[in-house]
Amino acid sequence: MIIHGSVPDIFLTSTILPIPKNKNGNVGLTDSANYRGIALSSVFSKIFDHVILEKYRDRLCTSQLQFGFKRKSSTHASTLLLKEVLSYYANNLSSVYCTFLDVSKSFD
Numbered sequence: 001m002i003i004h005g006s007v008p009d010i011f012l013t014s015t016i017l018p019i020p021k022n023k024n025g026n027v028g029l030t031d032s033a034n035y036r037g038i039a040l041s042s043v044f045s046k047i048f049d050h051v052i053l054e055k056y057r058d059r060l061c062t063s064q065l066q067f068g069f070k071r072k073s074s075t076h077a078s079t080l081l082l083k084e085v086l087s088y089y090a091n092n093l094s095s096v097y098c099t100f101l102d103v104s105k106s107f108d
Helices: 043-055 075-091
Strands: 014-020 035-041
Touching: 035 043
Parallel strands: none
Antiparallel strands: 014 035
16 A cells, blocks of 8 residues: 555445434434444554554654643643643733634534
């Protein structure tokens, strides 16, 4: 795949299953707001992912600004960083502007 720049069709196929967000809520398929789609990938693509991650672990780098989805890291660090930045600017009587993205519908 790396040499030819082509991916087999089996790697591009997934099955999407509806998973209820609130099992105590309306679990009938008529309420789409209570469901999220989960894509089940082929086992071949998962094995390939693990092989690449193990083989090139030392070469794969992420940003120092990324806190989630990393080993020995947590989103708690980003919350602490935000609090420290807000505190710094508030203590220096400066304006602080923040933008937040609500992804509550994307993740549980």
